């Protein structure tokens with residue numbers, strides 16, 4: 001019985017696997033939430049008012065409500081057909097031509113004093129019906145109930161005068177520090193007001209028109225999803241875009257890569273972006289959202305730069321995540337690794353099993369196209385001394401500098417400086433080395449010191465190429481030509497076909513993984529520092545390749561794998577993230 005069940009289960013699993021898209025692996029990951037909260041304006045950039053405009057053909061009007069704990073929009077029945085609306089602080093505000101700012105002068109002024117009726121309504125519809133009977137009346141949502149308010153006045157006494165003149169009941173209100181007012185942009189016509197203290201914030205969701213998913217303009221960018229407006233500290237408005245994770249991904253990949261890049265590279269980026277965001281929920285919880293729109297988290301600017309290729313990259317990886325033993329991965333990526341990525345604990349502090357260093361042969365064949373792939377930084381002894389002192393080191397004049405420990409991947413792990421008092425000062429691990437030296441990556445050497453692995457350049461993928469005049473060439477061979485045995489001149493082949501002989505007669509494949517017999521455990525001691533170490537013609541000279549933190553995926557490596565090697569996004573992901581599952 002059991003055997004039969006097992007066999008059936010297996011054949012069922014086989015059938016499911018056969019039907020599934022080829023790149024998807026078993027056991028799809030279920031994200032804890034469907035949407036992410038992206039902070040557009042917050043903290044010192046919070047706004048006195050924020051305009052919204054339906055993108056033509058992508059929505060018409062808005063529903064009002066709030067977002068619940070699960071990031072779902074909860075409509076409260078309130079809506080408008082207006083296409084251009086502004087959400088502002090409930091203060092005396094004037095329209096300055098583009099938005100509302102505090103003030104009472106000008107042609108368009110929205111006063112914050114209103115006549116509020118005593119009657120409490122259970123539904124928006126009932127309140128709206130009553131409001132529609134009077135000119136300049138609108139509905140206010142106050143802590144779960146609806147009220148009818150009339151007029152907008154600059155002072156309480158002006159509002160009271162109007163109340164008496166119109167024979168209205170009720171009382172004069174000017175809202176609290178948490179009240180937000182919604183008006184038709186450019187007018188003093190109030191559409192709606194919302195105040196639930198700090199318990200709920202106004203949520204605005206564009207209404208769909210036709211069959212297209214709504215998109216909404218806000219400050220020059222076109223967004224999917226809805227918006228939340230929070231006067232968190234009773235002041236200006238924190239604007240948050242609450243958006244489906246896949247639609248968020250659409251707004252990241254053309255900004256973190258180029259929308260002209262190969263599809264498979266963009267798909268790899270889509271998986272990294274989606275997974276990274278989901279693994280970093282609540283990064284900005286102090287401001288009430290998950291992620292910001294800058295490189296601090298991931299660059300996100302809505303749909304502006306999306307095109308058919310970036311949309312396909314998201315659609316073809318819809319709902320897929322990168323996991324390790326069922327947990328979301330921290331899918332770091334950077335521009336280029338210079339030849340090898342690094343074990344994360346050799347750069348930052350925590351060790352993660354899937355962030356292992358890998359030798360990267362793929363960047364080499366596009367490196368010649370990148371103007372800053374190989375870089376040199378130089379300092380006079382005075383400059384580097386000042387730099388170290390600015391970092392809080394009470395050092396004497398620096399007289400020597402060396403990479404004293406390299407990792408097994410051949411990246412710098414520890415840089416030691418010697419001062420004229422004989423004391424040593426260390427920069428340890430990636431971020432410290434990069435910021436301390438002003439280096440673009442940790443794939444570097446200092447002075448004339450050879451990289452680890454001896455003169456064949458074992459630690460530096462691709463080695464160092466020298467032309468007939470002894471000039472060092474960039475690691476890419478693409479722009480160079482060779483004459484074959486048959487006399488034919490050809491462009492230098494890509495890695496895998498070219499061999500070179502070192503001075504000691506050892507033959508090695510160009511661009512192949514470094515030959516290193518360093519112990520696999522702790523980074524190997526590479527050199528000692530002495531007076532004069534690191535100096536070339538009187539300058540401390542740091543040479544390196546690549547740009548970024550050397551953790552996870554190289555974007556240029558992914559580009560090369562997709563463009564030049566016909567590799568698919570799952571191959572790219574599995575290359576840069578050790579032992580992960582895609583699903």
Ligand SMILES: [Zn+2]
Nearest residue numbers: 291292296297
């Ligand atoms: Zn951030």
